[in-house]
Amino acid sequence: METQDPDVIEAVKLSGESSLEKATAKAKAEFDQLLNVSLNIAVTGSTGAGKSSFVNVLRGLGDDDDGAAPVGVTETTVEATMYEHPAIPNVKIWDLPGIGSPKFKANKYLKDVKFNTYDFFIIISSGRFQQNDIMLAKEIKNEKKNFYFVRSKIDSDIFAEQKRKGFDEQKTLSKIREDCKKNLKELGNPKVFLISVFDLEKYDFEKLQNTLEEELPEHKRSALLQAWPVCSAESLEKKIKFLKGLIWAAALASAGMAVVPVPGLSAACDAGIVLLFFTRCYYAFGLDDGSLKKLSEKVNKPLQKYLGKSKIAAAIQNKTLTRLQVSASLATLATLEWLASLFPGAGSVVAAGLSFGTTFYLLREGLNELANTAREIRKEAGLDPMCSNS
Structure with missing residues (x-):
């Protein structure tokens, strides 16, 4: 393998490919399919x-x-x-x-x-x-x-x-x-x-x-x-499992240019891809205003307030007028400082550029936060009383 960097070795391992080059190509193809198929x-x-x-x-x-x-x-x-x-x-x-x-x-x-x-x-x-x-x-x-x-x-x-x-x-x-x-x-x-x-x-x-x-x-x-709309606990968990399975691809697609560090080369696209991934999770889990409004009316409970328990959900909601699109509007969110503020545990590594390991960490923690918010909202709505965080 071209490098002994443990993050790079892990990236290639998760991809199932034999080299970093092949792993990066596969990651970009899978992430592109997520957004565009x-x-x-x-x-x-x-x-x-x-x-x-x-x-x-x-x-x-x-x-x-x-x-x-x-x-x-x-x-x-x-x-x-x-x-x-x-x-x-x-x-x-x-x-x-x-x-x-x-x-x-x-x-x-x-x-x-x-x-x-x-x-x-x-x-x-x-x-x-x-x-x-x-x-x-x-x-x-x-x-x-x-x-x-x-x-x-x-x-x-x-x-x-x-x-x-x-x-x-x-x-x-x-x-x-x-x-x-x-x-x-x-x-x-x-x-x-x-x-x-x-x-x-x-x-x-x-x-x-x-x-x-x-x-x-x-x-x-x-x-x-x-x-597809979230219609049960099983439906939500299926979405969560699916998107968890794509974290490696999103992380490698966003950090691929930073695996071999070139100062300033990858910062803008890194954060943009991470936020695209979070946005898809946000809508897939039914956390958008439209979905929560319908659910709130159905159960006669104000559920939108629970978004505040997720830094990512609140940030997406507060920085959009109606809905967040995969468009130039993401550029207003795509800053490394914003990402670093969400998860201080990533430390100074974020400020230097997103490595695969740091990006993977951000995506994993962010997805879990959004998923747990969606579970809690359904539980509060009385739909999944036995739903537990996992």
Whole structure:
């Protein structure tokens, strides 16, 4: 190995490569994938099924928030409309017109909405799936792409059934699921996911996430994991584990130029990459204003105040007007002095430039701080009473 520096040896070891050069190249590729790999999700289905509300949920927005997809009791989507995820711009969610609407007939629907744009399709219905849905699924299958049936507005069905004598929620859910499958029998045995956009903790929202992860190409999974809303303790822990597994790459990508020290060469890009990583963690863990506002309203508790327990979360929140983007605005945060102030334990090494060891330390401690803040917020919200820091 080119050097006996213990930090460098550790960096190469964590990468699984045989040399520093190869390890650095791999780190940069993995970090670039974290930030830039594209994911295009198509949401379609019957007119009025709740497509736009589902798009808004995936983007962490309420129907009345600025930038949300418009919703209504009639067809509000008249053309394929792309919505960037507010925090993960490489994830794009497409609100497609309802199949069978006057402008989009089933027999040429895929051509009209530019089929090849999307990685997979989510077909939504608020009742029984219709022949148009089945025709669409067949065409998607013929083109060798994946589709998933989502039965929306389950909360309304449960509310209506609760008034009946002998109501049993699980039996009601099973009945709805089997009724959907019965109507789709000519497609074999497709999976049907029951969801409510008003309560992601319930029903099949997490199961849908797990299925998508299993069936997506590996390089696309990172985008899904970052963007998918936190819907359970398990969902949060999966995000934490995933991002922990990338600390070595972010550390080596940011400190790669400093491994062989050249005064002043790496300081600006080092801090910028570290902050990009923290920003992705911040949003992936649901610590942004939009996510906390929705959760606070749901449980009727002021949860934003808990961000103050994390220096990093508070810094990100206080230094943005609406949201922190991967853009030139990060330059205002990207200073070594700011990083050093967060973790004094890094000592004077930070002032001299970020080595791999120092950067790894900063990333590990920062991620743990953000993760524990997210756990504490969920616990305070009464969602994960048994959640413990790990």
